[in-house]
Amino acid sequence: MDSDDVSDVEEIWKTFVPSASLLRIDPDDFAFRWRSATLCDMSIVRYSLTAEVHSRVQPEDQLFACRLVTADGVLRSRRSVIEPGMPWATDSTQVEAEWNGTAEVSALIFDRGRAQELARRITGDDLLSLRLTSVHPRSDAAARQWARAFDYLLNSAMSVDGDELIEAGLARHALTVVLSCFPSTFGSAIVRDGAGEGGATVSRALAYIDDNAHLPITVDDVAEAVHISTRGLQYAFRRSIDTTPTEYLRRVRLDGAHRDLRNAANDESVAQIARRWGFGNSSRFNNLYRQTYGRSAKETLEGG
Template identity: 85%
Template structure:
C-alpha cells in the first residue's frame, strides 16, 4: 500500500529528520532558520519514493547513498551543486548511487527526487535485460544530454501526478515503479546501458504462446511485462522482440488489450453500484479519460453506454 506524506513546517529540525528518513545518507551541514519555510510532499511504494519539496533557508547539505539509487533535480536562483569531480548545472537533474553530491543555496529551492532501493532496482534491471549477473551502477551523475534531462523532468511530473492518483492500486503502482527506473537508467549513463544493448534472446513461437497464456490468466493481477518475461524464462527485451516478430505487437499492447476486454465484460455484466471508474481501476486503468478514449476506439461506444446497456 502506498504511503503519502504531506508536511508544512516552520521548524528547521524537521528538515534533517525527514531527509534522513527517506535518504539515510543525507546530512544538513548548515541551515539558517531566518526566513525559513519547508513544504514536503511524497508518496512511497515498496520499490520507490517520489518526492517533491520546497525549502526556503540558507542551506548546505550533502548526500552519498550506500543502499539507494537517488535521482534528483534542484532548482534555485542562488545555489551551487557539485560532486567531488564536477559542478552540476543548476536546474539540471542528477543521479547517484554512491557518489557524494553537495548542495548550497540561499533562498528557495524546489526539489524533485526519485529514490529507489538499490538491490530492488538491480533485480528489476536484471529482469529487463535478462542478465542475471548485471551489477547495476551509475557511471556519471550527469544526464546523457540536454534531451535526456528534459525527458527526466517530463517523466517526473507524470510520475508524481499519476502516483498521487493511484490510491493504492497495485497494478498502477507496479507500472509506475518500472517506468520510473527505466527513465532514470535511460537518462543517466550506467552499466544498464551496455546490458540492454545486447539481445535478450529467445524468439520462438512457443515462448510467445506461453507468454500469451500467462497474460490471459493473470491480466487481472498487478503484473508487469517484466513478470511475463520472468514467467516464460526470457528477458524483457527478448520478449518484446519475440512478440514483434510473432504477432506484430508489443507485450504491453497485448496486456492492455486483454485488460480492456476484461473491463468490457465487467461493464456489460456490471453489478448494481459499479461505476465506470471502479471497473477501469479494477483492470489497471488509473486515468479515466485515457481509459474512455481507448474503450471508444476499441468498441465504438463509450464505457458508460455499455454499463447502462444503451
C-alpha cells in the same frame, strides 16, 4: 506537509535518504513544504525549502536521482560541478548542494538491491551488476525527459490509491526513465541482450529525432534512417526506454515549440510556431502544451 520548524527538514529527509545531512541551515526566512509518495520500494519526493542551506548526500544502499531548481545555488560532486536545474543521479558518489533563498527539489529514490532485481528482469541479464557511471544526464534531451517524467510520476503516484499493479508499473517506469537518462551498466546490458542491437538502434533513433524534429519527419522516416522496420522500432523503444517513437518525437517537438515561444519575434503567433513544429491542430497543441508546461502557449509567448 508545511512546516516552519527547522528540525523537521533533516528528520523527514533522513527517513527517505539516510545518508543525507544538513551541514548548515539558517532559520531566518525559513519555509518548508513537502510532498512524497512511496510505492514498491521506491519513493517520489518533491519539496521546496527557503533558507540558507548546505547539504550533502552519498547513498550507500540506494539509487538516487534528483533535480534542484534555485536562482542562487551551487551543486557539485567530488569531480565536477552540476548545473542547477539539471537532473543528476548517484548510487555512491557524494553530491553537495548549497543555496540561499528558495529551492525546489525533485527526487526519485530506489532501494538499490530491488532496483538491480528489476533491471535484471527488464534486460534479461541475471548477472547484471547495476551501477551508475556518471552523475550527469546523457544529454539535454535526456534531462528534459527526466523532468517531464517526474511530474507524470508524482501526479500519478498521488492518485494510485493502493492499487499494487499500478504501483508496480509506475516503479518500473520510474527506474526505466532514470536508467535511460543517465549513463549506467543498464545500457550496456541492453546492448548485450538478445534484442541487443535494439539498444544501439534506439540510441541512433533518439539522435535522429533530436536532430530532425523540426522537419516533417514521421516514425516511418525514423525507422528507415536507422535501418529497422517501424514495428521493430516501436518494440525497441518500448523495451529500452518504456515509451514509443511517436511519444518521444512529440515531446521533442513540444520542447522546440516551447523554446521558440519564449524567444519569439513580436510578429509571431502561437499558431505559426505550432505549425513550424508539426502541430497542425491548434486546439490539440494547446492542450498538450498546458499539460506539459502548466501554462498556456499564449501565456509563454506573451511572457517570454
